[in-house]
Amino acid sequence: MPAQRVETSIATVCLSGTLPEKIDAAAAAGFDAVEIFEPDLLGCPSSPAEIARRVAGAGLRTSLYQPFRDPDHTDPARLPVIRERLRRKAALTRELGTDLVLVCSSVHPHAVREDDRLAEQLHALGAVAAEQGVRLAYEALAWGTHVKDYRHSLRVARRAAHPNVGVCLDSFHVLSRGDDPGGLGWARAEELLFLQLADAPRLSMDVLPWSRHHRLFPGQGGFDLVGFVDAVLAAGYTGPLSLEVFNDVFRQSDPRATALDAMRSLRHLAEGVDRSTGEAGTAVALPTPPRPLHWAFAEIGGAPGAAADGARRTLEQLGFYQEGQHQSGPITLWRSGSVRVVVNARGTGGARLTSLGLRVPEPGAAAARARGLLAPVVTRSVGPGEVDIPSVTAPDGTWLQFCDLENSWLQDFFPLCAADAEVAAERPAALVFGGVDHIALPQGFGGFDRAALFLSAVLDLQPTAVVDIAGPDGLVRSRALLPPVADEGGGVRLVLNVAPSNALLRGRTGGGGHLALVSSDAVAAAAEFRSRGGRVLDVPGNYYDDLEARGVLDPGTLARLRENSVLYDVDEHGELLHFFTANLGPDLFLEVVQRIGGYRGFGAGNAAVRLLAQTAAAEVAGTAPGAGGPA
Amino acid sequence: MPAQRVETSIATVCLSGTLPEKIDAAAAAGFDAVEIFEPDLLGCPSSPAEIARRVAGAGLRTSLYQPFRDPDHTDPARLPVIRERLRRKAALTRELGTDLVLVCSSVHPHAVREDDRLAEQLHALGAVAAEQGVRLAYEALAWGTHVKDYRHSLRVARRAAHPNVGVCLDSFHVLSRGDDPGGLGWARAEELLFLQLADAPRLSMDVLPWSRHHRLFPGQGGFDLVGFVDAVLAAGYTGPLSLEVFNDVFRQSDPRATALDAMRSLRHLAEGVDRSTGEAGTAVALPTPPRPLHWAFAEIGGAPGAAADGARRTLEQLGFYQEGQHQSGPITLWRSGSVRVVVNARGTGGARLTSLGLRVPEPGAAAARARGLLAPVVTRSVGPGEVDIPSVTAPDGTWLQFCDLENSWLQDFFPLCAADAEVAAERPAALVFGGVDHIALPQGFGGFDRAALFLSAVLDLQPTAVVDIAGPDGLVRSRALLPPVADEGGGVRLVLNVAPSNALLRGRTGGGGHLALVSSDAVAAAAEFRSRGGRVLDVPGNYYDDLEARGVLDPGTLARLRENSVLYDVDEHGELLHFFTANLGPDLFLEVVQRIGGYRGFGAGNAAVRLLAQTAAAEVAGTAPGAGGPA
Known part of the structure; x- marks a missing residue:
């Protein structure tokens, strides 16, 4: 982990309650930033600008708006509708105080199969994003129709060849597939726009319900998050470490307590990364664990x-x-x-x-x-x-x-x-x-x-x-x-x-x-x-x-x-x-x-x-x- | 469904509480019989004879003792130990007031692979069972080491060629594998010693945790239980319809309410079977559903x-x-x-x-x-x-x-x-x-x-x-x-x-x-x-x-x-x-x-x-x- 302080972020979907409650809980736990999850916004009576003020007032910044779904389509007639949708969501993203939109790989039956054609459509979306002053972080969902792994998302995003298009990495989508971050050796730092972290117990079940119900904070599950973060930082990523955890129990728990768990997991993870790399770089230098105990x-x-x-x-x-x-x-x-x-x-x-x-x-x-x-x-x-x-x-x-x-x-x-x-x-x-x-x-x-x-x-x-x-x-x-x-x-x-x-x-x-x-x-x-x-x-x-x-x-x-x-x-x-x-x-x-x-x-x-x-x-x-x- | 009254039974594992509470709940719901699940017995301070008296006093009978696990072994030196274990469990089964022991297909890494050798070992267990006056109902667990489906269990049981060895069918183990009861056309009525019924939601997960946590009573899930029971009865089965449902929520619920659910599901199932066969044979003749509603x-x-x-x-x-x-x-x-x-x-x-x-x-x-x-x-x-x-x-x-x-x-x-x-x-x-x-x-x-x-x-x-x-x-x-x-x-x-x-x-x-x-x-x-x-x-x-x-x-x-x-x-x-x-x-x-x-x-x-x-x-x-x- 590099010696500068690493920014911490949490997706609002990790926490229970209303959007203002989630923002306050993240702030109280000491996070630097929040990802705004669209359903939290849609059910909130405050306008995006009011939410941005609440975020800033709590001492936070908005790190990302998510998700923008199904960005591509085999039917060319659908493309103007998708671009208009992006234009509006991009404007909203700016109102929320950030310039980063997470774009998920399509789960639509009419998703584009050919990489060239997909890259072309992403390029066009990049142009819309540039007009609106936002960047698109393209993420491979493990259950995407065609794009399921981060290597594929990297290939497609690079082929899109637009400065406003990069990728978002999500540890769950990578590690749940039994994949490893080895493919990042090939990535350029400027392509890595965002990093979402989640741990999970090793379960033998469909990856979609596993992801939607059983994610955990780093250190609570069975994934090697230290190795994952190590590899992403080694590839030159300099953005926040952002937690995105869908968990049935956390959704029901006091958001302030959950936010503390979340921050604790990040601090412990950062300690593990420092220990692994031999460099000190975490935001909070922790005394070594008490031993013998x-x-x-x-x-x-x-x-x-x-x-x-x-x-x-x-x-x-x-x-x-x-x-x-x-x-x-x-x-x-x-x-x-x-x-x-x-x-x-x-x-x-x-x-x-x-x-x-x-x-x-x-x-x-x-x-x-x-x-x-x-x-x-x-x-x-x-x-x-x-x-x-x-x-x-x-x-x-x-x-x-x-x-x-x-x-x-x-x-x-x-x-x-x-x-x-x-x-x-x-x-x-x-x-x-x-x-x-x-x-x-x-x-x-x-x-x-x-x-x-x-x-x-x-x-x-x-x-x-x-x-x-x-x-x-x-x-x-x-x-x-x-x-x-x-x-x-x-x-x-x-x-x-x-x-x-x-x-x-x-x-x-x-x-x-x-x-x-x-x-x-x-x-x-x-x-x-x-x-x-x-x-x-x-x-x-x-x-x-x-x-x-x-x-x-x-x-x-x-x-x-x-x-x-x-x-x-x-x-x-x-x-x-x-x-x-x-x-x-x-x-x-x-x-x-x-x-x-x-x-x-x-x-x-x-x-x-x-x-x-x-x-x-x-x-x-x-x-x-x-x-x-x-x- | 044949015109005679079909006996109803429930496994004690379906219900929460202590063994006496389970017995009383089954009786209150009108069941005819209970399967005694071994862990319920092991934690009960009453002796098997006392439990048999409690069962009889509640107006029930014991339909089965279960499970006898890992009946076969590749190491011949282990066989006398297994036979002695069966001898004691058979005696216990008699004390509990029944003559039927459920024997699960082995999940042991040293389970016997060859059908002939397995049949030979089952034959020897049949001899022990005969000595003790019990019968063995051999059941294929969907996650058995080698024997995973009922067709296989039928083949092996028949090859065992012992009058005290037959099979137990379990709808979950059959239907969770996407199998159907078509293979029963080949079965003889006297081979079908027991029938366990469970429904389940259609989930894409490992069959073991699916079975242990998510089973449901017939009619609550996504399996075709009517078709299954139809086929088993058509094959000449005359024993009880016995529910065996492992469910995380039922385990926590009032056993009397759960037992009522269980009996209701059986009555509804029997109605469906009668409707399907066009014969009246259920224990309780129900007026047709109110229509129009x-x-x-x-x-x-x-x-x-x-x-x-x-x-x-x-x-x-x-x-x-x-x-x-x-x-x-x-x-x-x-x-x-x-x-x-x-x-x-x-x-x-x-x-x-x-x-x-x-x-x-x-x-x-x-x-x-x-x-x-x-x-x-x-x-x-x-x-x-x-x-x-x-x-x-x-x-x-x-x-x-x-x-x-x-x-x-x-x-x-x-x-x-x-x-x-x-x-x-x-x-x-x-x-x-x-x-x-x-x-x-x-x-x-x-x-x-x-x-x-x-x-x-x-x-x-x-x-x-x-x-x-x-x-x-x-x-x-x-x-x-x-x-x-x-x-x-x-x-x-x-x-x-x-x-x-x-x-x-x-x-x-x-x-x-x-x-x-x-x-x-x-x-x-x-x-x-x-x-x-x-x-x-x-x-x-x-x-x-x-x-x-x-x-x-x-x-x-x-x-x-x-x-x-x-x-x-x-x-x-x-x-x-x-x-x-x-x-x-x-x-x-x-x-x-x-x-x-x-x-x-x-x-x-x-x-x-x-x-x-x-x-x-x-x-x-x-x-x-x-x-x-x-x-």
Whole structure:
């Protein structure tokens, strides 16, 4: 990426709401420019000039008007009509404050097949554009009648041989076809008028509905956007990086939040491009990702009274001891080896993970990176003598608190106990945990892709494939974020879950928030936990009968799993033994995980059974919001 | 269809909730049997024997246990493990109260390729099955490693040559491949052990996710289920018709409502099969669909006080006059030519279409048909001297009231006015409406496919393709139900809309409920309506500038459309002019429609502009629940 600042732009179609709401959201997120999408304009009561003033007043510029469709036709009698249409749209484009019109390759059955004839018609449109003082950026739609790929659009645009005709590149149209930007070596910089960026999950479906419903912001999908942008910049492109994302969920979400996601994705993308080219050129220089990354603590909040008591009791039954008491409130600190859990008996909404402490070499830099990626800073009162932990808020409201290597944050707690080593000697061997295996955060509607982008960008984690889990209320979507290979000294694992829309409509969460502890003997841990009065989530006998029928375990092991409600999974790398505690809140439980021989998953094969068992347990308890049948 | 009663069955995977909830829902909907889906069993704390008792206690039987996966393997060492797995699953199947196990064609990379060897392995499994007293129904999964189509599964099953081995047919796996049931001519009746039915929309995507997420009940999708079932029955199949539908929305919906949909779809399907074969054989003999079908009235309810006043005022401004006053409440009857609208100033929830009156030759038969299709009967108090109109409730709560050809229902109203002919003479020519063009009903989450099935079955309407409309809150899904060709003497058109999930989450409706009137001059109607003080939904000038740029209208016409906020659309058959009134309720407005030259659509091309204009209007008014920006 060249050293000058790269302009950022977003198409209004990415955002929900009315055109003024979209413009304001783009401005609030710090974009430089907006592409105006024609349907947004047609439904807007403001005139183009008023819209241009609104854009300018918001500190933006209009980067492009789009789309001008079906520019060519086999019937010569149609051409004057098309030219007149362009003349008017070009005038409108000028009123909107830009000189760039996106022209899509035709999807019309009567589109021109021969390149020469098509180029001739584009040349004539170029003349109209020149009269009106605009330029035409010709884009190959992946589903165009004849022109489907950018190499073809480049050829035709060059053959049009008009200074007001160039091309628009769209990463989706290129990468969805399995194409690569290699053909850009052949392009001249002045031909590259515009660049639209979209990521997407790799789906096997028709490219049109894939494009119209499932695009994502860069970093959220499966395309190599860094490589793509690298290649376009290397070809001499100097225009804006403009996001054009059609997504069914984003269309329904708060446009201001979506615009922040969009800008965050561009900043993260630019960082990737700089890293790839070895040059610094992004608009915002971000501190490098925090490494190594370790868990400092997990905080359970939102649970006053009995709920906090229940959390503390469960921790004690798992062998945790109380290490400290906060100076300024009903906040207790629980420890087991390297694992620390804070129980904050304040707040409302039911016990959940309200804050995650991350131990990093440079907490200030980590927080600055998060702020550079548009994370809101946590403003909280720091009492006299208390440590100010640099903290930001994730999109789901969870605090990320960056703690130093010395764990200075512990100074806020009055120590209540001897050193861990002394206590550990009294702890049953089965309840010695090796650390935090992973932490799962439930997400609300629309929060899933947002959280994946936020956490992967801020903490430099790698999102894995999305998994659907069939629960009694519908499909739960789940996705793990793993440490990059480069973070071998540390590494935290997060899992994001989102409950089905209708479950959310009915006020259920069902996202399965939890803290998973590493055990070297999950069966013994379950037995010891139970002997200390702990409540393990009951697993049905039918589950063990199935394991038995599959013949994957010896009878003795199977009997011990069955007795202790420990579940089993296997992947090509190894095996997993794990159990769950009874729920501590409507959407919070603890898990104990024993990975054997390099198992890499998170027990997704058992998640459907867990969801049913949790529903059954909630029905028995008659308490949790998850209780009762679907409605 | 043979004359004996055909057994009905449903796979538990069709329904949400826990296994007992699914069983109870299937029983409540009147099914004869359930297929038990393995994951439902594994997550259930009840033993197989207890489940069998629950099934029997609910008046059902277990028709099948499924699925037994990957029955074959290229490695002979794996075969004893597979046979032991089958032995245990067979025993379990017996405990569940059935003798039928569904065996899927293998999706394993080490599946056996050669038919002989595969048949040999199936024969060995047949021997295990015989020992345990069960039969194996071998099913070709469309994405099987080698066995992908039912012809292949039939060949292999026959070559297995074991009396306990036959096939299961699944309409989805056959029809999704573009295959047809023609190969069944070759099958023997005793080989056809089971029949699973699912419909689906015609999508161009990988068959696996299509199958796992988008199946529908028969009649809701695009497959020819009647032809398929016809062919299977003609081949001598005598087992149950069993629904197996994986659908993301059904998984989230009330299992009792979904089970009713399922049973309704089977009854409608059976009717179609009988109609096709000319034999009567369905479990429930349904009266023939009501024909010809005409609108008797539309009732606006849920709007006491000012809202009812607003509705009445708008009707007057559209040239309606008050024809009657209900005997027993604040209910007024409004008329314009053949169009009658009832305004019921009782109820809550905001003005909406609460009841649709349909004029039919035999109201009792029409209601009996609806009841046979599991429609709840409306129970309401009929005052002395009042007419009892046979009525049922659609799944969205709208009443369907079947009125006789003599319009006896008018007797409930005191006449307030002279005959229509006299009043009509005073009505402005522009406000003479030719009837009701269509009525649009907004649906809640999960109600879209349900309503399409209900209305198409009860009224014998033809569902058309689903259209997505990009509104400011997300994509609105829309689908029209059209009269069958056979109903040329009458015919009502309905449109179903469902707002985006998140709009529903935020308490918005946005489904665009409306009553559309037929005009011979929409521009004059709009002008006259406005001159009488009526409020037309303002259409932005940008919309008309676009029409002008497209060059589709002469300047004079365009100017008149612009002046009166009348919209324009065109399809291959003709043109449409139409306008909308300001909203009468959060999700109710009136439309005036002029079809020119055989235009067949519903103005979907203008729906995005309408949604934005309605949002803008609600923002100005600051009242409707649709007001305000997305959040």
